[in-house]
Amino acid sequence: MMTVNEVSKLTGVSIRTLQYYDKIGLLKPAGYTESGYRLYDDTALEMLQQILLFKELEFSLKEIKEILSRPDFDRKKALEQQITLLTMKKEHLENLIGFAREIQIVGGKIMDFSVFDTKKMDAYAKQAKEKWGSTEEYKEFEQKSQNRGKEEEQAIVKEFMEIFAEFGKLRDMGAESAEAQNQVKKLQDYITDNFYHCSEEILFSLGQMYAGGGEFTDNVDKAGGKGTAEFTAEAIRVYCRR
Numbered sequence: 386m387m388t389v390n391e392v393s394k395l396t397g398v399s400i401r402t403l404q405y406y407d408k409i410g411l412l413k414p415a416g417y418t419e420s421g422y423r424l425y426d427d428t429a430l431e432m433l434q435q436i437l438l439f440k441e442l443e444f445s446l447k448e449i450k451e452i453l454s455r456p457d458f459d460r461k462k463a464l465e466q467q468i469t470l471l472t473m474k475k476e477h478l479e480n481l482i483g484f485a486r487e488i489q490i491v492g493g494k495i496m497d498f499s500v501f502d503t504k505k506m507d508a509y510a511k512q513a514k515e516k517w518g519s520t521e522e523y524k525e526f527e528q529k530s531q532n533r534g535k536e537e538e539q540a541i542v543k544e545f546m547e548i549f550a551e552f553g554k555l556r557d558m559g560a561e562s563a564e565a566q567n568q569v570k571k572l573q574d575y576i577t578d579n580f581y582h583c584s585e586e587i588l589f590s591l592g593q594m595y596a597g598g599g600e601f602t603d604n605v606d607k608a609g610g611k612g613t614a615e616f617t618a619e620a621i622r623v624y625c626r627r
Contacts, residue, residue, distance in 0.1 A: 553609020592621030
């Protein structure tokens with residue numbers, strides 16, 4: 386655990402800014418000292434890294450909060466897109482530097498403005514924002530979760546992961562078994578009751594995400610044992626084809 390002062394020194398983010406992030410619900414501390422000072426663990430620091438990366442890409446704090454609060458936020462995929470955007474930004478800056486040096490050499494007589502064109506970068510950023518941004522599902526999730534306390538949220542997440550633990554116990558029965566299909570229905574109903582309306586289209590997409598590698602796959606396999614994510618995805622595919 387690190388104090389707010391230690392985090393500020395490590396990251397360069399001011400204490401006042403960290404306090405503001407806590408106030409608006411963007412970055413909550415992991416706990417507090419007996420004196421009431423904020424404490425941050427590794428998970429909170431990873432979240433801060435995501436916030437700073439999105440800020441570098443000129444996302445607003447409101448947009449960042451919406452993105453990081455989404456129940457289907459995939460840190461690995463977000464990082465890949467962040468790297469792409471930052472690389473495009475780097476190339477754009479390098480082109481501008483080269484152009485400025487050329488003007489310096491020839492005396493400012495270059496009538497070429499193509500180097501200022503950011504259409505490609507802007508289009509990619511727009512696409513990324515649309516992917517990460519607010520959806521009807523997110524709005525419903527936000528509405529359902531706004532009055533929940535921390536303990537209630539933790540209980541919901543625990544129950545959610547227990548569903549995957551149950552999937553893990555059904556692997557030997559096959560994805561088409563009645564037991565596995567009933568478990569898919571249980572998963573769909575749980576998402577609808579606690580997060581957002583889980584249509585079969587959304588359910589199918591979630592199944593692909595569970596088995597797509599990265600953080601989601603790791604978490605599902607951790608709950609139900611290795612191979613649970615792929616089994617869950619296959620059971621969902623069977624369920625949605627019926």
